[in-house]
Amino acid sequence: MKILVVEDEQIVARRLIRMIMAILPEGAESIRQLDDLYEGLAYVRKHPIDLLFLDLKLNGANGFHMLMEAVAGSFQTIVVSAHTEQAIRAFEYGVTDFVPKPFSEERLRKALDRVAAPDTALRGRTKYLAVRCGNELRSIAVHDVMYIKGADDYSEIHCKDESIHLHDKTLTELEVRLPGNFQRLHKSYLINMDFVAGQERQPGSRYRAILSNDLRLPVSRKKIDLLRRFLIS
Amino acid sequence: MAPVFAADLIDQQWFQMKYGDDPRWAVPVWNDQSWQKVHLNLVPPSGDILWPRTRVKLAPEHLDGTHPIGLHFSAMASHEIYWDGVLIGSGGRPGRTAREEIPGPIQTHYLVPGRLATIGEHEVAVRSSAHHRHFVPRTGYWTMLIGDYDRLVDLGRRTTMVSMISLSGMVLVAIFALLLFLIDRGDRSYLLLCLLAVVSAVLLIAEGWRNLFGYTYNYHLIRLAIITGLTALLSLLLLFFMMARFPGLSRRIFLLLAVAGFAGSLTVPGWDVKALLVFVTGLALSLAWTIRAVLQRRRGSILAIAGLFVTSAVLIWEPWLFADVNLYFGIDFLLLCLLAAHVLQVKQVKAEREEARIKSARLEIELLKKHIQPHYLMNTLTAMAEWMEQEPKEAVKMIEALSEEFRILSDVSHRSLIPLRDELRLCFAHLEIMSRRKALEYELLTYQIDLEAMIPPALIHTLVENAVIHNKPEASHVQFQLTAKRQDGFIVYTFLAPTAPSTGPVAEPTDGTGFRYIKARLQESYGANWMFHSGADANLWITELKIPHAK
Numbered sequence: 095m096k097i098l099v100v101e102d103e104q105i106v107a108r109r110l111i112r113m114i115m116a117i118l119p120e121g122a123e124s125i126r127q128l129d130d131l132y133e134g135l136a137y138v139r140k141h142p143i144d145l146l147f148l149d150l151k152l153n154g155a156n157g158f159h160m161l162m163e164a165v166a167g168s169f170q171t172i173v174v175s176a177h178t179e180q181a182i183r184a185f186e187y188g189v190t191d192f193v194p195k196p197f198s199e200e201r202l203r204k205a206l207d208r209v210a211a212p213d214t215a216l217r218g219r220t221k222y223l224a225v226r227c228g229n230e231l232r233s234i235a236v237h238d239v240m241y242i243k244g245a246d247d248y249s250e251i252h253c254k255d256e257s258i259h260l261h262d263k264t265l266t267e268l269e270v271r272l273p274g275n276f277q278r279l280h281k282s283y284l285i286n287m288d289f290v291a292g293q294e295r296q297p298g299s300r301y302r303a304i305l306s307n308d309l310r311l312p313v314s315r316k317k318i319d320l321l322r323r324f325l326i327s
Numbered sequence: 328m329a330p331v332f333a334a335d336l337i338d339q340q341w342f343q344m345k346y347g348d349d350p351r352w353a354v355p356v357w358n359d360q361s362w363q364k365v366h367l368n369l370v371p372p373s374g375d376i377l378w379p380r381t382r383v384k385l386a387p388e389h390l391d392g393t394h395p396i397g398l399h400f401s402a403m404a405s406h407e408i409y410w411d412g413v414l415i416g417s418g419g420r421p422g423r424t425a426r427e428e429i430p431g432p433i434q435t436h437y438l439v440p441g442r443l444a445t446i447g448e449h450e451v452a453v454r455s456s457a458h459h460r461h462f463v464p465r466t467g468y469w470t471m472l473i474g475d476y477d478r479l480v481d482l483g484r485r486t487t488m489v490s491m492i493s494l495s496g497m498v499l500v501a502i503f504a505l506l507l508f509l510i511d512r513g514d515r516s517y518l519l520l521c522l523l524a525v526v527s528a529v530l531l532i533a534e535g536w537r538n539l540f541g542y543t544y545n546y547h548l549i550r551l552a553i554i555t556g557l558t559a560l561l562s563l564l565l566l567f568f569m570m571a572r573f574p575g576l577s578r579r580i581f582l583l584l585a586v587a588g589f590a591g592s593l594t595v596p597g598w599d600v601k602a603l604l605v606f607v608t609g610l611a612l613s614l615a616w617t618i619r620a621v622l623q624r625r626r627g628s629i630l631a632i633a634g635l636f637v638t639s640a641v642l643i644w645e646p647w648l649f650a651d652v653n654l655y656f657g658i659d660f661l662l663l664c665l666l667a668a669h670v671l672q673v674k675q676v677k678a679e680r681e682e683a684r685i686k687s688a689r690l691e692i693e694l695l696k697k698h699i700q701p702h703y704l705m706n707t708l709t710a711m712a713e714w715m716e717q718e719p720k721e722a723v724k725m726i727e728a729l730s731e732e733f734r735i736l737s738d739v740s741h742r743s744l745i746p747l748r749d750e751l752r753l754c755f756a757h758l759e760i761m762s763r764r765k766a767l768e769y770e771l772l773t774y775q776i777d778l779e780a781m782i783p784p785a786l787i788h789t790l791v792e793n794a795v796i797h798n799k800p801e802a803s804h805v806q807f808q809l810t811a812k813r814q815d816g817f818i819v820y821t822f823l824a825p826t827a828p829s830t831g832p833v834a835e836p837t838d839g840t841g842f843r844y845i846k847a848r849l850q851e852s853y854g855a856n857w858m859f860h861s862g863a864d865a866n867l868w869i870t871e872l873k874i875p876h877a878k
Contacts, residue, residue: 103710105763106713109712112713178701195709198712
């Protein structure tokens, strides 16, 4: 696992790295420490990472912007911050964990456990998705998303206003973060069930879900029951 | 029911006069046709005894049988008065020389015996001398009134009694203003208000003295001089008061105008006119001064100008009664207006104090909040946890520094000024903590510092804090520098911190809450009397702070 630590307090960074090494004796392929997120993001462009530890100074105006920068990335983010009052918001944007300062090794271990098995801990907490539009970051409310289509290592987010946004995270990574009304009816589609209006059968016992804007999306055979049950209820 | 007074008084103005002395001149049958006929206002000056004679005609309406006849005589002269040759009264003792004469009262009244006060013509002769006047009056200052005795007695006193009503108001204002001044020595206008009221009261008494207590005519000049002097003082105090209450403009010009006006007034003949013009001068200048204050919308100026206008209106309405009665009611009204203005001012001051108190409390909270805000406290505790686990002795040092910082903070946060000694202790404690958090060596060097000089709390501390936050150190040793320089009553502190290039858009130190805090503290302690400037070049962040020197 490639890890980046963004923390300008040297002793805190030292503590963090020391503990990560202890918890992941073999898992940590590389750990790098930088002073701020802008340096960090420049670094990530050249050296892809799996996990970001981010010290968020959420008291300033750009604290929130930094959070969006981080969660728009392909990697998982763990916020390590003194500003616990911002934890809920950070989760709404899909961070993997929020570790309040001061922290112990046990707490850090819990955070790293979540990175390894994110579904149970994260399911349903995300309310916004941060996406990049050119140079600017935009946040999309999850309830405005109709469905997400998976591409290779990124995702296409289709909104009800017919706008389409690209996200650096994979469909699987988004699936664990999004609330229960998002169902993986197909390996390439994560559908917001709130927009599902019906189903249709096609020759060769293929099924398609009909969305409220009359769009039809394929449904895997395994998921047909799930769709039916949903439509009956 | 009998009328309160009998018919109108007889105002005897024309007299046959002759210098010299002959007891026979008192006799009614003496032929004075060859004597000079003179109006009382134009009695010629002379060093000898003067005999004015006149014929008084008593009509039936003067003698209603219930009211005795009296004779009012007022003159700057000793006198003996003969009614049909009978001496009915004397004031002092007329004499051919000053030494021979005993000065008589300035005004008096005599009862004309009933047997002499009969219907028809009567010869009134006055034997007089005036060696003790000390000056030659413009008019004669002679008055002779004949008629209802009660009315004559009542005549001057009634006017004076009415004006005396305003005396108590003045005394009250004088005492009240004095108390205000003693409580708040800073405000000279209260002392001026007190003096204004005292001088008005004394002037009122001096004016009324003649009718209330009387005096021999040789004191008349002194009384007139006192009245004119008091009037000048009053109008000057009025001007001074307005100047103190509504500062601005050049006082010198107004004072020069006042002196010129007074000098001009004093050259005019006639004491009443002199006093009146002196007062008009002061009133006009005060009006001019206060109108400017009104145009500038100064607090209380509307009330002050209202008082001045009413006084002016009263003056213009009846200029010749002004000095006797109206002046004092005008002044009472003016004093009332000034007191009302004071009440308004008290209200404003109270509101300002309350605001300042709230502001101070807010600054104290801000200072304390800065230190318990999560970023500072939690990062410190996190670093402390690391030291504890790795190097417990270092952790103890950090705990000591943190407790030192909090101890000083709780000592100083509620004060508006603290000695620089405490301020620097606060800075050193902070740097000690930051050094251990950042694994760096921060150092604050001080030059020419007076440790006892006073400074608002946590100013330098805020600069140090900003310097640490906005500094990306490139070496393991970071030095800040504080230099003090005395400059005519001020101290200029210069704070230097290294700047380092940053890769991202790091917040400028100028937009922080830190600078707002510094400026608010400076304003709280020094009003507008301070300077604060901060700027950076490629290598250095330079902050200059100029505050009044105080120990």
